[in-house]
Amino acid sequence: MKYDFTYYNPTRIHFGKESLSELKGELGLYGDNVLLMYGKGSVKRTGIYDKVNDILSACGKRVTELGGIKPNPSYSQVLEGARLVRENGIDLILAVGGGSVIDCAKAVSVAAYCDGDAWTKYWIDFEEPTGRIVPVGSVLTMAGTGSEMNGGSVITNEEVMLKNGRVFPSSVYPKFSILNPEFTYSVPEYQMVSGIFDTMSHLMEQYFSGDDDNVTDYLLEGLMRSLIVSAEKALENPNDYEARSNIMWAATMGLNTVTGVSKTQDWEVHMIEHQIGAYTDCAHGIGLGVISVPYYKYIYKYGIKKFVRFAHNVFDIEISTVSDDETALKGIAALGDFIKKLGIPDNLRAIGVTEEMLKPIADSCVTGGGYYEMRAEDILKVLEAAF
């Protein structure tokens, strides 16, 4: 733990089959006015909406609704939520859904009583929130983003065509999150896989940087091993409770900041995928899966010791007596096999990228990286290799 850090995570997690029964106790800590936020309607089809509403009614809450939150939540929806919070004297924002709904709920929580334009203040100038922050709670229905136990909030401003993400401090983290793995059963396989690989990528982005030896990297290896084992089980049987519950908890642990302490990090795969997503609207985790192998093949030489360690500690590959390159490349190949098993394509064409898009995508990415500082021309080479 070479680098100093502060760790503080005050989200209370209720996890398991019976976890929704904890909602009543949590609601008792707040006033009567609740803003209920949810997405495009799947929570109504699955009955989770009704279950939550029944508890809200039983607790005598006055509920204001804001449904239809988009997969990429828009700033206009944030402003709509902020208006509802002020007009109805909202005491608690309850997000029921996946990461998008929770990201949007956090945005509403800081925008409602923001002095000035919230977009400029929080998603352009990245200021710390001041003034009243309305508490947020969540009932999670999709595993992957980790938003249920952190300060992340990615918002798209459609007027200016910008999708900006930021991490708010702990005052904006959900006060509580209810994680029932059974609530994720109804997610389509494509979305489940996207969430799994989003989690895998979060772990690798934190892992592949630095030449220090620290506890955090060992925790990341453990989470990757567990995720890989459970992902394969969940693909065989999506109703395997143990597998789905492991995937859900690995996703939460993987981005609740504890797996990032005292670490330099990479995040360039996410930067590239953001721009692929901007051009194709592909699912985030799928885009990450398509470019990961070409990206790691491009950079592994600059952090070869870590890639050898990855091969051995995550994929149980014997360390080659011939060369570190051999071990490292076997590890990346094993990652490729995992991606293939997940059913994620191995080329950008399959997710709607055309040859003409490659250069514009490369030129629009935020540059940076872990073991190697990627410039636009490097990114273009990775995209060509992935094409």
Next chain:
Amino acid sequence: MKYDFTYYNPTRIHFGKESLSELKGELGLYGDNVLLMYGKGSVKRTGIYDKVNDILSACGKRVTELGGIKPNPSYSQVLEGARLVRENGIDLILAVGGGSVIDCAKAVSVAAYCDGDAWTKYWIDFEEPTGRIVPVGSVLTMAGTGSEMNGGSVITNEEVMLKNGRVFPSSVYPKFSILNPEFTYSVPEYQMVSGIFDTMSHLMEQYFSGDDDNVTDYLLEGLMRSLIVSAEKALENPNDYEARSNIMWAATMGLNTVTGVSKTQDWEVHMIEHQIGAYTDCAHGIGLGVISVPYYKYIYKYGIKKFVRFAHNVFDIEISTVSDDETALKGIAALGDFIKKLGIPDNLRAIGVTEEMLKPIADSCVTGGGYYEMRAEDILKVLEAAF
């Protein structure tokens, strides 16, 4: 994650070389009256006491002192602290020291305004605390117990000759803990080793139980791997900052409850050591080290799959094609080698146990366990094997 759980840990950790500089900000959150608790004087010799006092003075705090907290903090010291809290209108209890001082500070925090006899209420009847709880903060000077980020409090009532431990809810956790690995440099090697093996034992006690597959066991494996690597480095060079910082963080993570979620657990090694300690006053981690191998040899057959996994995932032992017993026993032997490298003796005689003590120790242990339910006669066999 087969079993439902609630996870909530509100301790704010400041970690690293410069972490003491965060004390000023923390003190600003509380009133002027501080009870400063510390142990037998090592914090004065090392200068940490002066550094903390300088910050308290600069913040204009009125400081009441309670020094001389014993390695096994006594209930009479708890009552003394409680009286000082009431008489001086204490706003914050600041524990500077190892787990004993922090355990005692938590006890004072709930005893000060306890309605009735605190010993009976909290350490006999294990009631949840009611009424005012005085906030506790800590500056940690020894790694091992994990008390800096949990609700544990072991207190010895000398009048009735009972040493009882309990885990308080999160309202009693330290509000903040300052972890500077350099503050652990001055701990004698014997104490450092005791802390390392205490941590290793916490991890194994949580690990060796259950036949489920869960994320938590993978995290435990990662922590064990990291601890073993760093322990060997710290033995070679006690001033290896990276090694000491990893040991400190592994100790905190290893008992901050996240490594126990959704797990059945064992803890019988701790139960046996408590009684060995009662008879010999040996250092806790040393006692744990002496009995661990005989204990695991006695029970491994009942959880053999987990012991095979331990051998492979923690000690990198190849899985035998001959028998699971071979792999499992190789893993236990590797644990024995680690204990030997730490310089912990392999027999009870070396820590002052006599043959006459064996039966009384066995008969006085709290029975139980993980893969096998230990009765007094089983414990006696383990003690005889360890003798």
